[in-house]
Amino acid sequence: MRSLFPLYSSSSLFSNFSSSPYNSFISSLPLLFSSSHFSPFLSMAPAFEQVPVPQEGETGTETATPHNTNTGNNGGNDGQVGYKSRVTVVGSGNWGSVAAKLIASNTLKLNSFHDEVRMWVFEETLLSGEKLTDVINRTNENVKYLPGIKLGKNVIADPDIHNAVKDANMLVFVIPHQFMDGICKSLIDKVRGDAEAISLIKGMEVKMEGPCMISTLISEQLGINCSVLMGANIANEIAVEKFSEATVGYRDNREIAEQWVQLFSTPYFMVTPVQDVEGVELCGTLKNVVALAAGFVDGLDMGNNTKGVSTAREVYEVLSHRGWLELFPLFATVHEICIGRLPPSAIVEYSEKKPRLSLLEDSTRCH
Ligand SMILES: NC(=O)C1=CN([C@@H]2O[C@H](COP(=O)(O)OP(=O)(O)OC[C@H]3O[C@@H](n4cnc5c(N)ncnc54)[C@H](O)[C@@H]3O)[C@@H](O)[C@H]2O)C=CC1
Ligand SMILES: O=C(CO)COP(=O)(O)O
CATH class of the missing domain: 3.40.50.720 (NAD(P)-binding Rossmann-like Domain)
Structure with a gap:
């Protein structure tokens, strides 16, 4: 789990999380699979590009184009030169x-x-x-x-x-x-x-x-x-x-x-x-499910090894139940290696598994 949520935040529930061998192994994965050492969410996400950060005194483009094509209240500024x-x-x-x-x-x-x-x-x-x-x-x-x-x-x-x-x-x-x-x-x-x-x-x-x-x-x-x-x-x-x-x-x-x-x-x-709106939103949301599990383990004083196992298992079971494991190939592969279901060499095949985002289509409609 550390590979997906390394800077764990809510109430510092993942403090000292990297002390077990399991977690040391997991924590090394983003360095192998993410395109940036500081982009944990990206280790399981599709292609990305860096956008320049505005610098002191720098100005952006002179005109911004209005975005949605919906009609409706648009504030009366659309298409005007110098629009801000x-x-x-x-x-x-x-x-x-x-x-x-x-x-x-x-x-x-x-x-x-x-x-x-x-x-x-x-x-x-x-x-x-x-x-x-x-x-x-x-x-x-x-x-x-x-x-x-x-x-x-x-x-x-x-x-x-x-x-x-x-x-x-x-x-x-x-x-x-x-x-x-x-x-x-x-x-x-x-x-x-x-x-x-x-x-x-x-x-x-x-x-x-x-x-x-x-x-x-x-x-x-x-x-x-x-x-x-x-x-x-x-x-x-x-x-x-x-x-x-x-x-x-x-x-x-x-x-x-x-x-x-x-x-x-x-x-x-x-x-x-x-x-990938749904992928990113799910990562942010599921992270807090993991936080709760980690907090329970902390509260019960069960130690970091238990925390690593229990939180990963919780998430694995949720994803498995929903039929979403293929959407999270890095997590699924690592977890299955850690529980002995797959050999360590399976990590090499990970990159060949592409998330099938179409599986999510039904779940992103509100009823
Ligand atoms: N605090 C953090 O570090 C982070 C928070 N988030 C997310 O940001 C979102 C907002 O969290 P926080 O800013 O931390 O919230 P908060 O707990 O600090 O503030 C709660 C806000 O809700 C308002 N509120 C209370 N009753 C309300 C009502 N009936 N209707 C509308 N607003 C009401 C309060 O006036 C206050 O502005 C949450 O979804 C949280 O998960 C995400 C990342 C970091
Ligand atoms: O996600 C959070 C920090 O990353 C905070 O979420 P909550 O404020 O809902 O606990």
Whole structure:
């Protein structure tokens, strides 16, 4: 599992994870199979390319082209010379605030974006009696969810979700997944027809009819394209500019992927695009299932060897039950070697197994 989720994050559940021989073996695999030592998600993903990170003082392209071809509210800017994209972050928790900080540092450098980054805040009254939104706009700090970190003066907190999204053509969704169904319903016909979305949300909407990926929920309810950004990321560490990496999963528009990469990339946050929304989103989501199993093992004080075995077995059984093993050939091969089902030489044949993404088609439709 370490090969898929090496920087394990939620509550530091994978601390000291590489101490067993099993995990030492596993942890060496990304170096063999990934195209970048810092791209764990890519060890099981299709082709990718690096996009240049915006540098201090650098400007982007002069004009940004509107994205979706949907008709609808488009803010009236389509096709105009000098058109600039507007970004709104829907969510202002721990990760939402860090996402706004990253993006705000880049919109100042990229000519194709308005400087201002609007951040929708689920309004709360603080113990001081002040509204959270007012405090964020006065101090430039989210004192509740990201205290001590300046977001950038160009981050504007807005408690009115409809006002926050109405002019944006780039929407970043980053709220706990359980609120997304309601948020999407409230945004129907309120977002621009040409808006592009990206989801940073880990998890799935599980309905009686079956699971629905969050990117699918957004796309289907709002009628807009949705990419994803996932990684083994701890918001607080990225906030203090410790190095981390993430993957943008995009569907078919490479230009959109490049814009998302430019918006999020900093020298301490390396972002790589991969043309696979579901694969990237599943990696991010399943990682947290593994986190729970690892946390249980920690709580029971069973040790790192048990953690490596139990978490890998959990994931293997879930994938096997769903008939998805062929979609995760690296993980499946390594696990089967580790449990003695395959000889170590099987790893050589791994690269010949291609993920069959068509298997996922049924699971990416919301019912
Ligand atoms: N915190 C992290 O390090 C990372 C978080 N994520 C993902 O990002 C997403 C957001 O997580 P965080 O920013 O950490 O959340 P958080 O737990 O810090 O914040 C929760 C947010 O939800 C808002 N909220 C509360 N009730 C609400 C309601 N009824 N409707 C709408 N919003 C409501 C709160 O005001 C707050 O802004 C999650 O899907 C998480 O898995 C992904 C990577 C890293
Ligand atoms: O995935 C995460 C860190 O990588 C955090 O997810 P949660 O905030 O849902 O625990």
